[in-house]
Amino acid sequence: MWERMYLPAIAKGMSITFGHMFKKKPTVNYPEKTRPFSPVFRGLHVLNRDEQGRERCTACGLCAVACPAEAITMEGAERMPGEENLYREEKYAAKYEINMLRCIFCGLCEEACPKDAIYLSETFAPANYTRKGFIYGKEELLIPNPLTQPEEFAKAKGKPGQNQ
Amino acid sequence: MDWALLIEKAVLISIIIGVSLVIAMYETYAERKVAAFMQDRRGPNRAGPGGILQPLADGLKLFMKEEIIPNSSNRFLFILGPGLAMLTAMMTSAVVPWSSHFHLFGRDISMQIADVNVGILYIFGVVSMGVYGVMIGGWASNNKFSLMAAIRGASQIISYELAMGLAIIALLMITGSLSLGTIVKQQQIGHYYILLQPLGFLIFLVCAFAECNRTPFDLSEADSELNMGFHQEYSSMKLGFYLFAEYINVFISSAVMSTLYFGGYDIPFVNDGALAQHWGQNPVAVLQAVSLFLKVVAFIFFFMWVRWTLPRFRYDQLMNLGWKVLIPLSLINMLVTGFVVLLKLNHWHF
Numbered sequence: 001m002w003e004r005m006y007l008p009a010i011a012k013g014m015s016i017t018f019g020h021m022f023k024k025k026p027t028v029n030y031p032e033k034t035r036p037f038s039p040v041f042r043g044l045h046v047l048n049r050d051e052q053g054r055e056r057c058t059a060c061g062l063c064a065v066a067c068p069a070e071a072i073t074m075e076g077a078e079r080m081p082g083e084e085n086l087y088r089e090e091k092y093a094a095k096y097e098i099n100m101l102r103c104i105f106c107g108l109c110e111e112a113c114p115k116d117a118i119y120l121s122e123t124f125a126p127a128n129y130t131r132k133g134f135i136y137g138k139e140e141l142l143i144p145n146p147l148t149q150p151e152e153f154a155k156a157k158g159k160p161g162q163n164q
Numbered sequence: 165m166d167w168a169l170l171i172e173k174a175v176l177i178s179i180i181i182g183v184s185l186v187i188a189m190y191e192t193y194a195e196r197k198v199a200a201f202m203q204d205r206r207g208p209n210r211a212g213p214g215g216i217l218q219p220l221a222d223g224l225k226l227f228m229k230e231e232i233i234p235n236s237s238n239r240f241l242f243i244l245g246p247g248l249a250m251l252t253a254m255m256t257s258a259v260v261p262w263s264s265h266f267h268l269f270g271r272d273i274s275m276q277i278a279d280v281n282v283g284i285l286y287i288f289g290v291v292s293m294g295v296y297g298v299m300i301g302g303w304a305s306n307n308k309f310s311l312m313a314a315i316r317g318a319s320q321i322i323s324y325e326l327a328m329g330l331a332i333i334a335l336l337m338i339t340g341s342l343s344l345g346t347i348v349k350q351q352q353i354g355h356y357y358i359l360l361q362p363l364g365f366l367i368f369l370v371c372a373f374a375e376c377n378r379t380p381f382d383l384s385e386a387d388s389e390l391n392m393g394f395h396q397e398y399s400s401m402k403l404g405f406y407l408f409a410e411y412i413n414v415f416i417s418s419a420v421m422s423t424l425y426f427g428g429y430d431i432p433f434v435n436d437g438a439l440a441q442h443w444g445q446n447p448v449a450v451l452q453a454v455s456l457f458l459k460v461v462a463f464i465f466f467f468m469w470v471r472w473t474l475p476r477f478r479y480d481q482l483m484n485l486g487w488k489v490l491i492p493l494s495l496i497n498m499l500v501t502g503f504v505v506l507l508k509l510n511h512w513h514f
Contacts (some may be wrong), residue, residue: 010473017202017469020203021198023203064181
C-alpha cells in the first residue's frame with residue numbers, strides 16, 4: 001500500500017537526478033577547447049610542395065578519377081623555361097579546384113596520387129555564406145612555400161596528432 | 165484622499181509586478197540550467213558571463229518574431245487569452261505578505277498589498293479564473309488539436325482545484341482565519357504548519373503541480389504529443405505571455421505554499437520580535453523578505469527537479485488521481501484534523 005502511492009519510487013528517482021547535478025559534464029566548451037583528433041583524421045586537403053619549394057602536383061588527373069563524388073577538377077599547363085623552380089615536372093596544374101560541398105573526405109585522392117601531392121590535414125572545412133565560397137581553388141589548397149615562408153610552411157605541416 | 169497611502173500602494177504594486185516579471189524571466193534561465201545539470205550537460209553559458217543575459221536574449225527574440233494571427237481564428241478572443249492568463253497570474257500576488265512592515269517616513273508601510281480577511285478564498289477565486297485563459301486560448305485558435313489540449317488542461321485544472329480547497333479547509337480549521345497575514349503571524353509564534361499538516365501539505369503540493377500545468381501533469385502542453393497544445397497557434401509576445409504566465413504561476417504557487425506551510429517571511433529558528441528590538445525594524449524586514457525569497461527559490465527548484473525526473477501522467481491516470489485518490493485523502497485529512505481540533509478545544513478529554 002505504501003509502495004502503491006509511488007512516493008518511495010519518486011523519492012528514489014529524484015535522488016538520482018539530484019546526484020547527476022554534481023557529476024562531471026562531458027560537454028566540451030567549443031571554441032575555447034576542442035576535442036583531440038587522431039593523427040589519421042581526414043580533414044581539409046592540402047597540395048604539397050617538396051623541399052625546394054616546387055609544387056608536386058603534375059595534373060595527371062588520377063585524384064579526379066579516384067574521387068567518388070567527382071569533386072576535383074583541374075586544367076593542366078606546360079612549364080615554361082624560366083619556371084623550373086616553381087614546378088617539378090614539365091606539366092603542372094594551372095587550375096585546380098575542389099568543391100568542398102561534394103567532397104566526402106574519404107581520402108581516396110590521397111591514396112591515388114603518385115606524387116604525394118595531395119593529403120588530408122586535420123582542420124575542418126569552415127562555414128561560408130555562399131555555395132561559390134566552398135569551391136576551393138589552388139590558392140587556398142596549396143601549402144605555403146618552405147623557402148619564402150618557412151614559418152607558415154612549418155605550421156601547415158604541423159606535427160602528427162596536432163590540430164592545425 | 166489619503167495620498168500617502170495611494171502612493172505607497174502604487175509603488176508597492178509596481179515593485180511587486182516588476183519583481184514577479186524579473187523572477188519569471190530568470191526562472192526560464194534557471195529551468196534551462198537546472199535541466200542541463202540534471203542531464204549531464206551545461207545549459208546556456210554564452211550570453212553574458214555564465215549565460216546570465218540569456219533571458220534578455222529570449223525576450224528580445226520573442227519580441228522580434230512575426231505576429232501571426234490565424235485568419236479563421238476568433239480575433240478578439242485570440243488576443244484576450246494570453247492577457248487573461250497573465251492577469252490571473254499577477255492578481256494572486258496581491259494578498260501574499262512579502263515581509264512584515266517597513267518603518268519609513270514616519271509611517272509603517274506594510275509589505276502586503278491587500279490584507280483582506282478572505283485572503284485564501286481570494287487566491288482560490290483567482291486561480292479558478294485561470295481556467296479561462298487556457299480554454300479561450302484553445303478555442304480561439306480554431307484548431308482541433310489545440311481545442312483538445314485545452315479541454316484536457318481545463319478539466320485537469322478544475323479537478324485539482326477541489327482537492328486543493330479541501331486540503332486548505334483542514335489548515336483553516338487550525339488557524340481559524342483566512343487572512344494570510346494572520347496565518348504568518350501565527351506561525352511566527354507557534355510552529356510552522358508543515359509539522360501540523362504534513363498530509364495536507366502533500367496534497368496541496370500535488371495540486372499545485374497540476375494547477376501550474378507542470379510535469380508530471382503537463383498534458384495540456386504535452387511537448388511531444390500534441391505539439392504545443394493550446395498555445396500552438398501563438399507566436400511572438402502572445403506566446404511569451406502564456407509561457408510567462410505559467411512561470412509566474414509557479415512563482416506564486418511557491419510563495420503561497422511557503423506562506424501557508426513554511427512560515428512565510430518568518431526567519432526560521434530566530435525570534436523575529438527580539439531581533440527587531442536589537443537591530444531596528446527596517447533591516448529585519450529586509451532579512452524577512454530575503455528569507456521568504458529563499459523559501460520560494462527552494463520551492464521553484466523543487467518544481468524543476470520534479471519536472472526533469474518524472475514522466476508524464478496519462479489522462480485517465482491523472483483524472484483517477486485527482487478524483488479518486490486526492491479527494492478522499494483530503495476528506496480524511498479534514499476529518500482527522502477536525503477531530504483533533506475539537507479534542508484540543510475540549511482540553512483533551514472526551
